[in-house]
Amino acid sequence: xxxxxxxxxxxxxxxxxxxxxxxxxxxxxxxxxxxxxxxxxxxxxxxxxxxxxxxxxxxxxxxxxxxxxxxxxxxxxxxxxxxxxxxxxxxxxxxxxxxxxxxxxxxxxxxxx
Amino acid sequence: xxxxxxxxxxxxxxxxxxxxxxxxxxxxxxxxxxxxxxxxxxxxxxxxxxxxxxxxxxxxxxxxxxxxxxxxxxxxxxxxxxxxxxxxxxxxxxxxxxxxxxxxxxxxxxxxx
Numbered sequence: 001x002x003x004x005x006x007x008x009x010x011x012x013x014x015x016x017x018x019x020x021x022x023x024x025x026x027x028x029x030x031x032x033x034x035x036x037x038x039x040x041x042x043x044x045x046x047x048x049x050x051x052x053x054x055x056x057x058x059x060x061x062x063x064x065x066x067x068x069x070x071x072x073x074x075x076x077x078x079x080x081x082x083x084x085x086x087x088x089x090x091x092x093x094x095x096x097x098x099x100x101x102x103x104x105x106x107x108x109x110x111x112x113x
Numbered sequence: 114x115x116x117x118x119x120x121x122x123x124x125x126x127x128x129x130x131x132x133x134x135x136x137x138x139x140x141x142x143x144x145x146x147x148x149x150x151x152x153x154x155x156x157x158x159x160x161x162x163x164x165x166x167x168x169x170x171x172x173x174x175x176x177x178x179x180x181x182x183x184x185x186x187x188x189x190x191x192x193x194x195x196x197x198x199x200x201x202x203x204x205x206x207x208x209x210x211x212x213x214x215x216x217x218x219x220x221x222x223x224x225x226x
Contacts, residue, residue: 042216042217043157043216045214045215045216055211055212056212056213091156091157098204098212099212101147107156
């Protein structure tokens with residue numbers, strides 16, 4: 001079975017540009033999570049969806065970040081405009097439901113110059 | 114004080130040794146608990162869920178102590194391949210009914226030949 005799929009795996013962009021990260025969760029999973037990981041702050045939950053509905057976006061740093069889940073098999077995390085401090089690894093994870101274990105994708109390594 | 118705390122290590126142990134990690138959590142509403150393993154520049158991967166009665170998977174044993182609010186992971190007969198960062202994860206339900214999946218910052222283990 002395919003795991004969580006993320007694209008792109010690496011993204012290098014200039015400050016001010018729009019960045020879109022993509023995620024395809026494991027088929028049949030009802031919950032989807034976006035995380036950001038840096039050396040300084042560790043793994044931080046940005047937002048999670050249950051049945052395609054955003055449930056908790058309290059971790060989204062600011063208005064420059066937005067996330068959507070138009071259907072059960074696809075989600076995007078958008079940063080507009082991007083800033084150097086957004087440089088991090090962004091992970092998407094999915095889970096059968098909210099209280100179950102999560103399965104992570106390979107991550108997108110974002111560098112904003 | 115962080116809601117989930119772990120000793121960052123590193124724990125340097127010889128092959129074949131037994132090593133134990135603890136993780137403390139501060140919110141008594143925490144409901145489910147997990148250990149994840151993360152290799153350098155890779156995504157976190159579920160190692161095991163932690164049940165109230167404790168559970169064992171081969172060389173790995175996880176325990177939960179609700180009274181003292183900590184979980185532990187014991188690794189017996191350490192292998193070189195066990196070298197990684199071990200993340201403690203606590204899932205709790207907030208007063209608004211949403212679930213919060215909180216990662217510790219991880220404990221680094223290095224098994225030496």
